[in-house]
Amino acid sequence: MKRERQTKIFISTMIIIFVLMTFLIPLGSQTKKIFQSLSKVNIPIGMSIDDELNDLSNQVQDIINRKYTVIYQDGENDKVFKKEVYNNCDINNIPKFKGKNTKKDYKFIGWYIDINEDTIIYTASYEKSS
Numbered sequence: 001m002k003r004e005r006q007t008k009i010f011i012s013t014m015i016i017i018f019v020l021m022t023f024l025i026p027l028g029s030q031t032k033k034i035f036q037s038l039s040k041v042n043i044p045i046g047m048s049i050d051d052e053l054n055d056l057s058n059q060v061q062d063i064i065n066r067k068y069t070v071i072y073q074d075g076e077n078d079k080v081f082k083k084e085v086y087n088n089c090d091i092n093n094i095p096k097f098k099g100k101n102t103k104k105d106y107k108f109i110g111w112y113i114d115i116n117e118d119t120i121i122y123t124a125s126y127e128k129s130s
Contacts, residue, residue: 015057067087067089067090068090068118068119070094071083071120072084072099072122072124073124080102081099081100084097084099094120103124105129106129107129108124108126109127110125111124
């Protein structure tokens with residue numbers, strides 16, 4: 001019985017890792033937040049391993065199926081570029097930034113990413129040019 005449980009956990013874990021890598025890894029640093037939210041899953045005492053795995057699988061599926069609002073912003077009240085907002089985005093098809101993220105005397109170094117229940121916010125990050 002113990003061996004069967006370990007095998008189910010291993011197989012289910014591999015399936016979940018595959019799903020996460022396929023759909024979530026392209027999100028980069030957002031993936032960490034998603035894993036953190038999954039790690040907060042509370043499974044009531046008395047649930048079977050099948051119930052536990054089914055519950056975790058449903059949560060992963062919910063994250064994948066959810067529609068997101070994606071926002072690109074400069075962090076300076078639209079002084080560098082106009083905010084771009086995209087609604088009803090799939091997690092595996094996030095629109096790319098279309099504007100210009102150049103700022104005089106600064107070098108663009110990337111995006112800070114913040115994700116919550118249904119919004120993904122990309123905020124431009126700059127460093128002073130030397």
